[in-house]
Amino acid sequence: MFKLADLWRTTTVRLTATFVLIFVLFSVLLLGIISYQSSIQIQRQQTADIDREVAAIVQVDKNRGFRATIIAVDRLSRMPGPGIYFLGDPTGQRIVGNVETLPPEAITAPGVYSFDYDKSQPFGEDGGPRNKGNAVVRSVALDSGLLLVVGRDVVERRGYTAIIIQSFVIGVVGILVFSIIAGLFTAFRVLRRIDTINGTATKIMSGNLSERVPITGRKDEFDGLATSLNAMLDRIEQLMVGLKEVTDNVAHDLKTPLTRLRNKAENALRDTADPTSRTEALETTIAESDKLIRTFNALLLIARVEAGTPSGALTDLDLTTVVADVAELYLPVAEEEGLTLTTEIAEGVRHRGNRELLGQAVVNLVENALKYARVGDRPGHIVVGLQLAGERTLISVADNGPGIPEADRARVIERFVRLDESRSEAGSGLGLSLVAAVARLHRGELRLEDNAPGVRAVIDLPVD
């Protein structure tokens, strides 16, 4: 299991933290811009409102005289809202309005001022809205000589900014909490899946090779990784099983002739009387050891081919010639054995490959066919073929012998497997294993098909 300290080391948590930080920074910046912009906007709006009201009152004063002005300002100052109104005589003495005092400059020199107002002392019997605050005002000297001051409370503006900041803080906190939870959740999930893979690896290392990494079916990167790992494990298991099989078979198929060899040599040693039988025994000994050497060579070759020869050994070659040469080499042998051998070889087929190995593979197939083609009195017939079938190059050797039961077809390709239990036919039981290994080296496969009657062995290679 993992510890919390490990969590910080996980990429997911670090990424989450980085993104959260960046997001918060951007949000703060955005808020700054928004609140600055909106405060400017509100200020403009207020200034425009003030200007409009001032202009209207100036008109009233000009057209209808100071009485109308007093009535109008008085009415405005009694309305609820952020409005600040003051109408005074030229000395600054208040006539109507909803504020008591003004900054002295506003009385002496018309202009725009900001000041702390107090609307707590109501004017008139019913009074206006009472409160204190900070306001921006504009003072103007009217045509009638009166002093007009119109303003707006700026606290309202600040309140607006405060709302923005408040919702922003709530938002950011929410985002922080949410992304940390999401990040941790993801991190824990990822860690758990890595933990599963790790657990599988541990079980495999402790010896259980059949263990596999579970696949969730989500088709994500982890499933991809699990699939690759499982494929790799399949291959390893296959190799291990193969290795064990080979060891078992080597024990049997090499120990038996070695024992025979030893017995013969011992007998020859004891048999001092007859020099001819002694010579004979020695000759069989040599023949037996040659057979053993051949088996060893075949095993080594299969092992080397399965390990994959360096790609330098693969060249572009004329496959038609390779196959035709083998057919030509064995034609007299077939005739000698009373069999017919015909070819169905396509012209000019080229393929990337190893001439020696492909040649030997075809030789092995033909030698097998020669061994098994004839059944009783039926005339044996072998067909060596090379065809291009779409994306595949097919090298085939077919006979009309007894064939191989379907259940045994996969098995005969394995090392040392010979269906003929009595082992009366010569051979190491490695021929088809080598063919299969050569086919795999060329990214293809060996297939044994029913030739009805007989076997059709096909080396199926992908076209380059």
Added chain:
Amino acid sequence: MKILLIEDDREAASYLIQALDEVGHVTHHATDGETGYAMASGMDYDVLIVDRMLPRRDGLSIVESLRAEGDQSPVLILSALGEVDDRVTGLRAGGDDYLVKPYAFTELLARIEVLARRSSPAEAATSYDVGGLRLDRLSRKVERDGETIILQPREFRLLEYLMRNAGKVVTRTMLLENVWDYHFDPQTNVIDVHMSRLRGKIDKGHANPLLHTIRGAGYMIRV
């Protein structure tokens, strides 16, 4: 024939020297690469038998150095490495032939005798004649006592190889390598079948056969 054997396995070497001595060849022996190279450059040998893996200096580098100095002595490389690639590297380094361990003595003997022959001028001949059997390499015609024999292209190459080495034993493996260019052991008697066909064409109806089977070794063409 004077032979230099460069081989670090003393037991295998002494067996080989004795066997070569029995058939009348004189063999000098070096047990490591440096000594072997010094001996090879100091004296003329008919054939060098060089093991590939040697102490102090490996076999391929000896052959490469000799070839670089213009020494064209025939070289047979012995090796436990039998892969196609290994053979190609061996021959590319300047070896004339390559034999994989373990080998039969008859195989080694046949090969060095053919190799030694190779350095003689007979190699360049355009036609061969053995006891009335004539093979013309240019017109690709074969006749015996004036009578034309029709041969398939492969049979021609087979006979050509045998006649170039007339009087010498050639093994089945040598035939498979030189005539068919295959370096593996077939399990069936494929070479014997081809030889019996060839024999049918050149010896049939003649009192004295030219193509002889050498028991336990191979074939030979001689009068």
